[in-house]
Amino acid sequence: MVNRKKITVGVTGLNNIDSPGPGIPVIRSLKESKIYDVRIIGLSYESLEPGLYMHELVDYSYQIPLPGAGVESLLQRLSYINSVEKLDVIIPNFDAELHNFIKAEKQILDAFGIKMFLPTLEQFDARQKSVLYNFGKENGIKVPYSKMIFSAAEISKLQHEFTYPMVVKGKFYDASIAYTSDQVTSYFHKISAKWGLPVIIQQFVxxxxxxxxxxxxxxxxxxxxxxxxxxxxxxxxxxxxxxxxxxxxxxxxxxxxxxxxxxxxxxxxxxxxxxxxxxxxxxxxxxxxxxxxxxxxxxxxxxxxxxxxxxxxxxxxxxxxxxxxxxxRYSYDMIVDLKEYEKISTIGEV
Amino acid sequence: MKKNIALSDTGFLFNPSTGDSYSTNPIGLDIIRELKDGSSPKEVLKFILGKYEVEESRIEKDLGDFIDMLKSFQLMDNNG
Amino acid sequence: MSKIIYERPVITKLNTGISNKFGTRTEYTPVTDIDGVSVKSIIKEHGSPCFVISEKQLRKNIRSAQRAFKTRYPKVQFAWSYKTNYINAVCNVFHQEGIWAEVVSGFEYQKAIQNGVPGNKILFNGPDKTTEELKTAMENNSVIHLDHFDELFEVSAMAEERKQKTRVAIRVNMDTGVYPMWDRFGFNYENGQAWNCINKVMANEWLDLTGLHCHIGTYMLAVSAYSIAASKLCDLAVNIKSQWNKSIEYLDMGGGFASANSLKGSYLQGADIIPTIDEYAEAITSVILNYGFKQNELPLLILETGRAMIDDAGYLLGSVLATKRLSDGRRATIMDFGVNILFTAFWYNHKISPAQEFSHHTEDMVLYGPLCMNIDVVRESITLPLLSKGDNVVVHRVGAYNMTQWMQFIQMRPRVVMIDEKGEVHIIRERETIQTLEQLESMPKHLSSFEL
Known part of the structure; x- marks a missing residue:
């Protein structure tokens, strides 16, 4: 594989654990590229993301601030990382970080010349669970009938529109299948306490x-x-x-x-x-x-x-x-030197 | 201070008996090194006063708090 | 050999997983001055704690908000929501920028009049207006924003008795897709109450229906809600035109635009999720412009945004009183300001910066206020440098509501200063003293003495 274009790509989602992030699979795909000779820079949130220690796939890694710290923190950190690594592309792989990367896409391009290929905020919002049913209706794609509810008082009326079982879903995460209205009520309270309102009721298929x-x-x-x-x-x-x-x-x-x-x-x-x-x-x-x-x-x-x-x-x-x-899928225990954990924990890179 | 605590210049501490790791700042590192060398808290206080720009009343309070933390993390022997 | 600068020793256990060493860097970049005036010098001169208003930032916010709307719509008028911050100097910055007054009580009404706002440029909102206050508003030709039918009947009777054509607007509440719905103020759109009220006003020869008003919520993140609200007000206005052949003078879209503060429980930072003022402006103006009004009948668009105008122009300076350890080993830092003067700490995770240089070492801590009350918590969990007694901090984005909702509880309220555009510091509200408060009290004779 000669004449491949040399590039450097930053990748998040190195949490290759039992419920894995997409980072390592993305990196393996890039390492097999016939067009690009890719240097991989891992971007991690935690010090035990397995990708940090997989040096045959990840060339070097840096901690980055959690999404909750805000775009400004992210830009500062990227500025440092880019000054060392000269990144060509970043591929974010976590749902929770996407909002910030989308929001900062232009700044990251303008300030550092790093390119990304992300959905727009409109696209990001259009696929939210709460609006998916209408999206399907408008575009001729079947989506199980669903409805947002805002109070437990609405549950008694659901039987006119739904048949049991129905799926009770949180705005962002969580879904439970309910077979009776008592179960709907119980899931409604649990899910709304965790993810807020509205709660989405979806016809079970x-x-x-x-x-x-x-x-x-x-x-x-x-x-x-x-x-x-x-x-x-x-x-x-x-x-x-x-x-x-x-x-x-x-x-x-x-x-x-x-x-x-x-x-x-x-x-x-x-x-x-x-x-x-x-x-x-x-x-x-x-x-x-x-x-x-x-x-x-x-x-x-x-x-x-x-x-x-x-x-x-x-x-x-x-x-x-x-x-x-x-x-x-299989799991695999790596043997890691404490020195490596020390590095990522104290200086934030390894 | 427990003798088997591993200490590095970055301020990283590892307790091999429990498997816990810790991070400390440069002055914390100074204090732990002194304690490890067998200095008493009083001697550590004197050492810090000589090295850092600080009033005695302040380091006394801060050192007491720091040593309490070392104890609560079980990084010190019972005899201090 | 010179000695090393002291910083207190700290040790933290590395919890497996998140160490996030670089996560909160910006949070502890020191803020040593505001508009070029050093924080330490303000504290030295005016005490700690102390509120600071930046006139420069305030005017910048006002101008950019006006620009956002005026470049999109031909007739725009802002009105300053007095309840957000009614210190007179603050109000007058707004009035100097051409902004009217929006008040929700007789007290605020008097303030606006005393500040010199002409009566016809005061919008009188809110559910509580006494007969006396309504009379004053009528005399001054202010617009009375009707909140309920009881008020409509009272105003009708007064207008008729005075034989005075009285300017009124109708506050409308509605479903904009944002919940909970604010349906306690005004008349409901969906169930026909608003239309019913409109007909009653139109049928009364002594009432002049000047405007339609809504205020759909607070800290609104969805600009689409404003589009819906604007189209519902437009619908009413168009119906008034067709049924009564009357062109409504103004549509008042109220306020509720978010500031960059982070709400508690929000995963992302406020600054990263709030819409820009241009997005709000686009959502509102495009609906009205495209609704089908004749060019010469386009209503005046009134906005009463408060929080988004002033929040980031206000700072609270404070000092560390003490640091201690809680029973579970957590660090606690006690500040000289608490929820008594930083009321918004109940719902915001305020950004707090140290006012002096520190190393990059940090600690997670609870920030407490000075009150002898368990609820006095400024931040339940915050990562800050190794603060010690006497260190100063700057709390950001405190301009809205704190200087009106603050409590005189246990402590007295501190000074408020304004830094003008030339960098000069002016006291705009003096700190309270025991005399300020005691002048309101009186002592029955039989209680005037005792022996202990």
């Missing part, structure tokens, strides 16, 4: 969970999409193993979503296939999934495509992939 990792160019074109059916799910609801499926209907649905939103960047679309074979869109995650390396394994290197889009290099949409490839 039973069926098979299928997800798509996809990437959009920001003009409505889908650059790549690979569907995966979960084969085994951990107690945290994460796929332990999955298989890439050949499903043109699902890919068409993904293309429709990306076109409707003019989605810019990577995403994960969560669908459910009911017993009649209909697909319902459950959620749009605004970043690559942790299983994105499966797409690379099937012949669609989405992280590499994202880097090309960010750098303004030519990108040809992927048209095919090898269905039937599987991923099986």
């Amino acid at each position: 039973s069926g098979q969970e299928v997800n798509v990792t996809a990437i959009g160019d920001g003009n409505g074109n889908c650059i790549g999409a690979v569907p995966m059916r979960k084969l085994y799910i951990t107690d945290k609801g994460k796929a332990w193993a999955g298989v890439a499926t050949d499903d043109s209907e699902l890919i068409d649905s993904a293309k429709k979503v990306i076109k409707a939103l003019k989605w810019k960047g990577g995403n994960e679309l969560e669908f459910i296939r009911n017993n009649d074979g209909e697909y319902f869109l459950l959620e749009i995650n605004p970043r690559f999934p942790a299983w994105v390396y499966l797409a690379t394994g099937c012949g669609q290197n989405h992280p590499e495509a994202l880097v090309s889009l960010a750098l303004g290099d030519k990108v040809k949409p992927f048209n095919e992939y090898i269905a039937g490839k599987m991923f099986v």
